[in-house]
Amino acid sequence: MDLMTAVSLAGALFVTLLAVTFGYFVILLLLVHAKYDHLPGPKRTSFFFGNALEIAKATRSPVSAEPDASKISSYELFYKWFEEYGDTYVMFLMHNTLTMTRNRAILKTILTATDPKAFPKSEKLKARYIYGVRCMGDGLATAVDHDVWYVHRKIMDPMFHRNHLQLATDAFNSTGDSFLKSLQKCVESGETCQLAQLLHYATLDVIMKTMFSFDTSDLDSEFHKASVHFIKEFFVAMQLVFIPTAEYNPLFSNHRKSVRNTITSFRDRGAQIIKARKSAICNNEDVPNDFLTTILKAHLDPSTGYDFETLVDEFITMIVAGMETSANTLAFIFMELGRRPDLYERLTAEVDDAIGQKAFISNEDISKLKFTAMLIKESLRKYAIAPAIIRNCAKETTVDGIRLPADSNIVLHILGANNDKKFIEDAEVFNPDRFNPQNDERVPVYSFLSFSLGARNCVGQVFAQMEMKVMLAKFAQHYNLILDESETFQMGQTGTLHPLNGVKCRIVNRH
Numbered sequence: 001m002d003l004m005t006a007v008s009l010a011g012a013l014f015v016t017l018l019a020v021t022f023g024y025f026v027i028l029l030l031l032v033h034a035k036y037d038h039l040p041g042p043k044r045t046s047f048f049f050g051n052a053l054e055i056a057k058a059t060r061s062p063v064s065a066e067p068d069a070s071k072i073s074s075y076e077l078f079y080k081w082f083e084e085y086g087d088t089y090v091m092f093l094m095h096n097t098l099t100m101t102r103n104r105a106i107l108k109t110i111l112t113a114t115d116p117k118a119f120p121k122s123e124k125l126k127a128r129y130i131y132g133v134r135c136m137g138d139g140l141a142t143a144v145d146h147d148v149w150y151v152h153r154k155i156m157d158p159m160f161h162r163n164h165l166q167l168a169t170d171a172f173n174s175t176g177d178s179f180l181k182s183l184q185k186c187v188e189s190g191e192t193c194q195l196a197q198l199l200h201y202a203t204l205d206v207i208m209k210t211m212f213s214f215d216t217s218d219l220d221s222e223f224h225k226a227s228v229h230f231i232k233e234f235f236v237a238m239q240l241v242f243i244p245t246a247e248y249n250p251l252f253s254n255h256r257k258s259v260r261n262t263i264t265s266f267r268d269r270g271a272q273i274i275k276a277r278k279s280a281i282c283n284n285e286d287v288p289n290d291f292l293t294t295i296l297k298a299h300l301d302p303s304t305g306y307d308f309e310t311l312v313d314e315f316i317t318m319i320v321a322g323m324e325t326s327a328n329t330l331a332f333i334f335m336e337l338g339r340r341p342d343l344y345e346r347l348t349a350e351v352d353d354a355i356g357q358k359a360f361i362s363n364e365d366i367s368k369l370k371f372t373a374m375l376i377k378e379s380l381r382k383y384a385i386a387p388a389i390i391r392n393c394a395k396e397t398t399v400d401g402i403r404l405p406a407d408s409n410i411v412l413h414i415l416g417a418n419n420d421k422k423f424i425e426d427a428e429v430f431n432p433d434r435f436n437p438q439n440d441e442r443v444p445v446y447s448f449l450s451f452s453l454g455a456r457n458c459v460g461q462v463f464a465q466m467e468m469k470v471m472l473a474k475f476a477q478h479y480n481l482i483l484d485e486s487e488t489f490q491m492g493q494t495g496t497l498h499p500l501n502g503v504k505c506r507i508v509n510r511h
């Protein structure tokens with residue numbers, strides 16, 4: 001065979017292969033469309049991309065440096081679509097689908113299922129492996145195998161029990177005091193500060209102190225900067241889940257490379273902290289009785305199946321799950337307090353009355369903060385910072401007359417359920433009194449899913465509420481905030497929801 005013939009044969013083979021792949025993809029798309037076409041949903045604007053282009057066009061880009069305030073976050077768009085297409089609808093992202101729901105019967109069926117294999121977390125959850133690099137892996141929040149998850153949750157539950165958390169109060173107070181120092185600098189400079197950023201530093205410090213006995217209160221420390229950078233890159237990557245081509249599109253190659261490097265180096269940092277403690281335990285040195293020691297002891301017991309990489313997964317999990325969530329909830333509360341002086345007056349009156357100017361806020365003090373607790377709950381309801389969670393529907397299931405095909409990705413839209421006007425009056429109004437225990441009309445269970453429900457609910461929910469109460473009380477003891485005129489009260493989104501402008505404000509002394 002001469003060279004020319006070989007080249008034309010190779011060319012023909014390549015074209016045939018391309019045509020077969022294309023044909024296969026077209027058939028795959030037709031099958032996927034047929035499988036889900038019984039469900040309502042926004043019209044596919046492209047045969048190949050489904051609704052992906054429309055979502056990208058209508059929502060703010062997670063990768064742009066300057067967020068476009070004229071657009072909304074994708075979760076607000078998905079929320080809007082509930083009004084148009086009903087409580088359960090389907091979205092197509094090329095050959096993948098997401099079935100969005102805020103239907104109470106479906107939420108209940110999935111969250112309270114007794115068969116753990118019926119609606120598991122998906123192995124394809126992006127947070128487990130991002131662009132091929134292990135990230136949260138088999139950590140508690142993303143563990144897929146029920147039996148493995150169950151053993152780990154049993155080990156961790158006591159660490160998050162109210163009694164054990166009494167020990168965390170020292171850390172809440174010491175971080176709260178560092179937070180106050182940063183606020184004092186804002187007062188003295190008289191300049192506008194970005195409160196959200198200070199809150200991120202504070203909640204990272206709390207996690208590192210309580211879980212790993214690692215002090216990060218020096219805001220300029222390398223660890224602090226690396227953590228903030230890791231969180232930023234992580235959530236941008238998570239947000240790109242709605243742009244299916246981000247996995248291989250050359251336009252995103254720099255982003256993918258940067259995310260891979262960031263995750264690898266941050267995991268290395270975690271591994272170093274864990275190794276240092278492991279050798280201290282093995283050398284019988286005195287070690288703190290914290291989360292890290294607990295999981296390391298489990299790791300040293302072969303029956304638990306906790307390998308070293310899973311310990312690193314837990315390190316990443318605690319930072320991802322515990323830092324952004326509390327920081328952004330607090331940021332939304334401050335945004336509302338800045339908008340509503342009447343609420344701020346109620347907060348300061350409660351703090352003055354229950355705690356006064358005491359520097360150390362004890363557990364007993366925390367339990368007296370009833371209005372503060374209501375403020376936190378209302379913020380969690382209205383601005384459900386973890387706006388949705390995802391489960392796989394393993395076999396075909398019909399609930400409330402709605403057929404969910406086998407192997408579907410079901411998005412339980414917490415933000416949608418919490419703000420569903422059918423069940424909650426004036427849902428758009430920020431009204432902490434909904435959570436007043438003396439109120440006869442209780443907020444329905446499925447209108448407060450912010451910590452999820454059932455076996456895989458948030459293990460850190462008591463921790464988070466205690467931490468937030470201390471931060472709010474310390475702030476209220478000393479300061480007032482005056483929101484910047486640029487405040488738009490919009491939600492931004494990078495994985496979790498946050499106030500778009502980062503709560504720009506001036507801080508002034510109260511007394």
Ligand code: HEM
Pocket residue numbers: 140141142153207317318321322323325326329380385386389390449450451452455456457458459460461463464
């Ligand atoms: C305002 C604060 C918080 C909110 C709104 C929140 C929300 C949630 C939600 C919705 C889930 C369920 C996720 C899913 O099913 O995919 C979850 C799980 C989880 N959260 Fe939180 N969280 C908060 C704070 C924390 C904190 C402070 C920690 C740790 C210190 C934490 C650790 C976890 C873990 C480990 C899980 C996985 C539990 C499991 O699957 O067994 N969270 N959280």
